Amino acid sequence: MQAPHRGPRVLRAADRAAVAWKNGGGVTREIAAWPPGAGMEGFAWRVSLADVASDGPFSAFPGVDRTLTLAEGAGMDLTVAGAPRLVDERYVPQRFPGDAPTDCRLLGGPVVNFNVMYRRGTAPADTAVVRGSLAVSCAPGETLLVVPLEGTAELAADGAATALGRYDAALARGPFIAVLDSPGRTAVVRLGDGGRQGRPGRRRNSVAGVRGL
Known part of the structure; x- marks a missing residue:
């Protein structure tokens, strides 16, 4: 694995x-x-x-x-x-x-x-706007992008926390798993690399790999 x-x-x-x-x-x-x-x-x-x-x-x-x-x-x-x-x-x-x-x-x-x-047809993308404490993830061959749109946020992975100001971004290549703490609205985008066919924006197991805690 x-x-x-x-x-x-x-x-x-x-x-x-x-x-x-x-x-x-x-x-x-x-x-x-x-x-x-x-x-x-x-x-x-x-x-x-x-x-x-x-x-x-x-x-x-x-x-x-x-x-x-x-x-x-x-x-x-x-x-x-x-x-x-x-x-x-x-x-x-x-x-x-x-x-x-x-x-x-x-x-x-x-x-x-x-x-x-x-x-269209080659680089799927899922976009969600979330708030609260959530698990976020992306699979191998995918990219996860986290951008606070309202206030600040914190992204914690492997025991380390990353503080993000408004419109800062955290970019991670999969496989990646983290916990997002966002008092305001934050955009979470999961993107394919364009190397395989797929329906743009198709929802897989969850929108942008987001799960509530």
Whole structure:
């Protein structure tokens, strides 16, 4: 049996650079991507925070699905492939095709979105927003990403605790098991590496490997 990996890699929010959107309509701060160093056209998956300060279209990503979670602000009135999609509740993941034409109208000023993008059919991704004390895990060939969206959190594995501030991230490759203590809302994302076929976002034994304690 393969032993769990020891310790997550910590990615501090303060170390991220702001980069203009692909279409120039906003700013993104990449948290992590696979493979490491992949550009906007070559990732299997990419997780980021996006600042949206004005109305306008989202960038299109052919062959990519997107899970978007409102983290700050009043929300957005989206039109996705001609269909209305109201995003006005924080911390609720919303899934839609990243290549569908998407227009955004802000409901009450700028917003910050937690954004997970993954290649359709090749890089499965599960996103959950949780709070409290929970066991989190990922299997071999998977990556677990933990990002506090509201307040702070602590991730404990192998007797060592990692403190995370808002928008910091803990990144671990499977097999990995830890206990997450999150008084506020924290995003927990489990991602495939893009090396096998699978339905994007398919729920396996539990969403993002989360179990209540």
